[in-house]
Amino acid sequence: xxxxxxxxxxxxxxxxxxxxxxxxxxxxxSNFAMHWVRQAPGQGLEWVAVLSYDGSDKYYADSVKGxxxxxxxxxxxxxxxxxDSLRPEDTAVYYCTRSPGSTGYDPHFDYWGQGTLVTVSx
Amino acid sequence: xxxxxxPASVSGSPGQSITISxxxxxxxxxxxxxVSWFQQQPGKAPKLIIYxxxxxxxxxxxxxxxxxxxxxxxxxxxxxxxxxEADYYCSSYTxxxxxxxxGGTKLTVL
Numbered sequence: 001x002x003x004x005x006x007x008x009x010x011x012x013x014x015x016x017x018x019x020x021x022x023x024x025x026x027x028x029x030s031n032f033a034m035h036w037v038r039q040a041p042g043q044g045l046e047w048v049a050v051l052s053y054d055g056s057d058k059y060y061a062d063s064v065k066g067x068x069x070x071x072x073x074x075x076x077x078x079x080x081x082x083x084d085s086l087r088p089e090d091t092a093v094y095y096c097t098r099s100p101g102s103t104g105y106d107p108h109f110d111y112w113g114q115g116t117l118v119t120v121s122x
Numbered sequence: 123x124x125x126x127x128x129p130a131s132v133s134g135s136p137g138q139s140i141t142i143s144x145x146x147x148x149x150x151x152x153x154x155x156x157v158s159w160f161q162q163q164p165g166k167a168p169k170l171i172i173y174x175x176x177x178x179x180x181x182x183x184x185x186x187x188x189x190x191x192x193x194x195x196x197x198x199x200x201x202x203x204x205x206x207e208a209d210y211y212c213s214s215y216t217x218x219x220x221x222x223x224x225g226g227t228k229l230t231v232l
Contacts, residue, residue, distance in 0.1 A: 035221070037168075044125075044226040045160070045168060045211050050219075059219045062123050095167060101174070106156035107213040107221045110179060112167040 002027045002111040004096050009116030016086050016120075022079040022096030022113055030054070030074040033104030036081050038092035039115075048094070049081065050105055059105070064090075086120045093117050126151065126212055126224035133230040134202045142227045144195040144212030150222055152193035156215035159188055159197045161208045162226075168211065172197060199229070207231045 008020040022034070036048040049060045049070040058070050069082040079096050093115040101108030127145040134140040144151065144159075151157055157175045160168035170179055172188040175195065185206075188197045195214070199206055212224040 037223075044209075045162075045213075045223045047213070047221040047223055050221070061220065101156065103156070103215070105219050105221070106154070106174075106215040107158040107223075108156075108170070108173040109158065109160070109168070109213075110170050110173075112169075114167060 002098075004098070004111055004113035006094060006096055006113040006116035009094065009118045011119045011121060012086055013122050014087060014120055017082070017084045018086065018118060020081040020083065020094055020116055020118070022081075024077045024079065024096075024098075027098075029077040032098045032100060034070075034072060034079045035097050035099060035109065036070060036079075037095045037097055037109070037112075038090075039095070040089070040092040043092075046092070047107075050099075051079070052104060083118070086118075088120045091118060091120045123216070123218075123220060123222055126214060126222055128210075128212060128224035128227045130225070131228045131230065133232055134199075135232045136202050136204065138202050139198060139200040140202060140229065142197045142199075142210055142212075142229070144197070144214075144224050146193050146195070146214055146222070148193060149217040150214040151190065151195050151212075153217060154215045155190070157188070157190055157195045158213045159186075159195075160211045160213070161206075162211065163208050202231055204231050
């Protein structure tokens with residue numbers, strides 16, 4: 001059974017920063033591209049970012065480009081999302097997920113974590 | 123990166139079939155066979171039910187099927203059951219190596 005466990009969420013003031021983590025287990029983490037997807041309260045899913053299996057290639061949604069940074073430590077089987085310059089509209093549950101698809105960048109998201117809630121409020 | 127277009131809601135009676143559409147462009151849905159569908163129950167993480175346009179993961183009921191024509195993908199649920207009541211999202215790979223989701227469709231089983 002694949003496990004993805006997010007942590008690091010919390011309440012932060014506008015303009016603040018957070019680093020989210022996603023601990024992976026029971027699969028070869030270093031072989032998979034990993035993604036972050038978020039969901040604002042009562043809203044739909046929004047794709048955030050993807051990082052290639054080796055960390056060399058990354059892409060972001062326009063809404064977070066320049067403020068969010070995705071990274072990974074394959075020695076620790078952990079994915080990260082550094083979130084800076086937080087805005088109220090970044091309030092959401094943040095999920096990590098993997099794509100075993102042929103490209104790694106496609107939305108073949110077969111396993112998801114339980115999510116971690118980020119609340120941006122003064 | 124405009125969201126894919128889904129109907130906000132659909133409904134059907136037990137035993138009936140329903141179809142949810144997902145409209146995109148030639149830069150996403152129409153350009154690649156990388157469309158996925160997810161089911162999300164309240165308070166839970168999304169669950170993959172279709173990938174690569176038509177493929178069902180192991181363990182997903184064969185009552186779920188999907189297709190694509192041009193820039194529009196479709197999910198069909200046959201033999202509706204009460205447990206199918208949930209939110210459904212389509213998603214697609216895009217020409218900029220990103221992913222885009224639809225706005226979601228709330229399925230009500232009457």
